[in-house]
Each structure stands twice: as C-alpha cells, then as structure tokens.
Amino acid sequence: MRILHLSDVHISRIDGPDADGADGTAALRRMLGELVHLRDLDALVITGDVADDGSREAYTRIREIVGDFARERSAAVFYTTGNHDERGAFAEVLGSGHERPETVYEGPAGERAAASTVGGRRLITLDSLVPGKGYGWLSRAQLDWLADLLSAPAPLGTLLAFHHPPIALDVEVQRELGLRNAQELADVIRGTDVELILCGHFHLQLLGRFEQSTVWVTPGVASRVDLTVRPGSERVVHGPSASLVRLDVPHGPLIHTLHARDPRMGETVYEADEEQMREVIAKLGPGSGR
Numbered sequence: 569m570r571i572l573h574l575s576d577v578h579i580s581r582i583d584g585p586d587a588d589g590a591d592g593t594a595a596l597r598r599m600l601g602e603l604v605h606l607r608d609l610d611a612l613v614i615t616g617d618v619a620d621d622g623s624r625e626a627y628t629r630i631r632e633i634v635g636d637f638a639r640e641r642s643a644a645v646f647y648t649t650g651n652h653d654e655r656g657a658f659a660e661v662l663g664s665g666h667e668r669p670e671t672v673y674e675g676p677a678g679e680r681a682a683a684s685t686v687g688g689r690r691l692i693t694l695d696s697l698v699p700g701k702g703y704g705w706l707s708r709a710q711l712d713w714l715a716d717l718l719s720a721p722a723p724l725g726t727l728l729a730f731h732h733p734p735i736a737l738d739v740e741v742q743r744e745l746g747l748r749n750a751q752e753l754a755d756v757i758r759g760t761d762v763e764l765i766l767c768g769h770f771h772l773q774l775l776g777r778f779e780q781s782t783v784w785v786t787p788g789v790a791s792r793v794d795l796t797v798r799p800g801s802e803r804v805v806h807g808p809s810a811s812l813v814r815l816d817v818p819h820g821p822l823i824h825t826l827h828a829r830d831p832r833m834g835e836t837v838y839e840a841d842e843e844q845m846r847e848v849i850a851k852l853g854p855g856s857g858r
C-alpha cells in the first residue's frame with residue numbers, strides 16, 4: 569500500500585502569493601508536477617490547513633487540482649481540517665473528507681470524523697480544529713466514537729489522519745499549539761490495531777512513537793519551518809514537500825520525503841522573533857480557558 573501524504577497547502581481564495589510571499593496553489597502545482605513518475609498510489613491523504621482563508625473557492629480549487637492527479641492514478645483522496653480551515657465551507661465542498669465513507673461522525677460543533685477502507689486498511693480521519701485557535705483538541709464525543717470503532721479490529725490494521733500532532737519536540741510553539749489532549753487519544757488507541765498516525769501542522773518532518781503506533785508529521789506544501797534558528801524564534805522557508813508512505817513492505821511503515829525543485833528553496837518566507845512568537849502562542853494557545 570502506498571500513500572502520498574500532503575499537508576498544510578494553505579490555498580487562498582485569491583490565486584497568487586500572500587502578504588508574506590507564500591503561494592499555496594503554486595506550491596501544490598509545483599509539488600504534484602514533480603511527482604509525474606509517481607504511479608501505484610492507493611491514496612492521497614491531506615492532513616489539514618487545506619485552505620489558508622477557509623474559503624469555498626480554495627476548497628473547490630484544491631479538489632480540482634488534487635482530484636486530477638488522483639484520478640490519473642485511481643487513488644482515493646482524503647482530507648482533514650486544520651486550524652486554518654472553516655468547517656462549513658470545508659463540508660460544503662469536501663463533505664466528510666472521504667469520497668465514499670463507510671461511517672461518518674458529526675458532532676455538536678460541526679466536527680466531522682469518518683472511516684473508509686483503502687488497500688484493505690481502515691483509514692480514519694479526525695477533526696482536531698478549535699475555531700479561532702491554533703492548538704488542537706479532540707472532543708470527548710469524537711473520541712468515544714473512535715473508541716467504539718476501534719473495538720473491532722480491521723483486517724489489515726488501522727491508520728489515523730488528523731492535523732495537530734500528538735507528539736512535539738522541545739519547542740514551545742509545538743508544545744503549546746499541538747494536540748492538547750493527546751493523553752486522551754493515547755488512552756483510546758492503546759492496545760488497538762492503530763499502527764500509523766499521519767499529521768501535519770508543524771510544517772516540518774517529525775517521527776515519533778505514540779503507544780503502539782508510529783506518528784509521522786509531514787512537512788508543509790506551502791512552506792517549511794526551519795529549526796536552525798534561535799530557540800523561541802521561528803523561520804519559515806520556501807520549499808514544497810510531500811511524504812510517500814509504504815505499508816506492507818519489510819520494515820514498514822517506510823516513509824520518506826519528496827521535495828519540489830523550487831528556485832526559492834530555503835529562502836525565508838517570514839521570521840518571527842521570541843516576542844512575536846510569545847504573542848502568537850498567547851493568541852492561538854488555550855490560555856487560561858482550558
């Protein structure tokens with residue numbers, strides 16, 4: 569089984585670069601254009617921050633671009649929400665994020681989770697979006713739905729996909745704006761057949777263990793975070809990236825990154841110093857409310 573994992577496309581209503589010079593649509597076209605030789609694909613999984621502005625136009629555009637690529641390869645496409653997404657517009661254009669879901673959960677806040685079978689495996693997408701915030705949270709009702717689903721194992725095992733990683737480096741913005749109730753998720757998946765969790769949000773590649781599962785965080789399509797900077801500050805650079813995930817192979821999951829040739833690769837999109845990052849965290853983190 570082969571999955572192309574993309575995340576953080578940050579497409580906008582308006583075609584072209586944003587105020588910082590990042591251009592999600594161009595980055596996505598560039599990345600997919602480089603993958604012309606990539607065949608034999610079972611699925612494309614896009615783990616959130618699909619739209620930068622949460623607009624209907626952005627979701628329509630990505631559905632067209634990714635849909636063409638996937639159709640040529642007979643691959644199924646799956647989307648999840650991220651903190652930049654807007655649940656209403658996302659659902660209007662992309663539905664549950666699955667083309668033919670077998671089960672869909674819809675919560676009181678409009679959060680959607682769904683499950684499909686692909687390549688003999690169960691793929692479950694979750695919705696970790698907290699409107700107006702940067703950090704992630706999985707509602708108790710969504711986790712109960714997941715626990716119920718996982719009580720029966722799938723023939724070839726289960727993959728989860730959602731935006732906010734349940735793991736973090738010792739980097740304040742990751743700890744503060746990651747999945748804040750990762751422990752509750754750990755309690756739900758412990759001992760189940762979940763073998764791989766695909767996430768985005770951090771805009772860099774990161775691998776870790778979470779209970780019996782591997783967690784893979786794919787770098788962004790629109791931009792990448794460069795951690796060579798002073799601790800507490802942030803540098804975001806150009807360089808569209810993707811991950812290819814292989815299961816059913818010796819030593820799997822085997823995962824590697826693919827990078828588009830971008831003449832601006834490694835050039836700065838924006839930099840934020842320690843004070844600016846503290847402001848971001850104060851605004852987008854849970855603060856005293858949770």
Ligand SMILES: [Fe+2]
Binds near residue numbers: 576578771788
């Ligand atoms: Fe993002």
Ligand SMILES: [Fe+2]
Binds near residue numbers: 731
């Ligand atoms: Fe994000």
